[in-house]
Amino acid sequence: MDEISFTTTRREHDTVMKIIDRAEKAGLVRSSDDRMSISMDLCATHANGCPMDFDRMLAADDFNFAHDYCGIARHLDRRTGKLGGMFRPRFAKAEVRS
Numbered sequence: 001m002d003e004i005s006f007t008t009t010r011r012e013h014d015t016v017m018k019i020i021d022r023a024e025k026a027g028l029v030r031s032s033d034d035r036m037s038i039s040m041d042l043c044a045t046h047a048n049g050c051p052m053d054f055d056r057m058l059a060a061d062d063f064n065f066a067h068d069y070c071g072i073a074r075h076l077d078r079r080t081g082k083l084g085g086m087f088r089p090r091f092a093k094a095e096v097r098s
Helices: 010-025 032-047 054-059 062-075
Strands: none
Touching (some): 010 032, 010 054, 054 062
């Protein structure tokens, strides 16, 4: 089994932290342990097959923000870092076809 990557740029990481702050203000984060798990979920999603546009997610309206935030938490396979259940975040970057 391949190792899960959590690699993001410093700027992406900073934006992920702002996303978590927003989610916390919206009541979507229950504890400080949640903050770490959520950070790992978002970074794993981004680094393991579903690159995210975190800036667009952060700027989204509440409904679309919650869709991606909760959908990633629900559909991420934490053993592989990949999304399952046919879920595709609204703020996933466009796929590049070769």
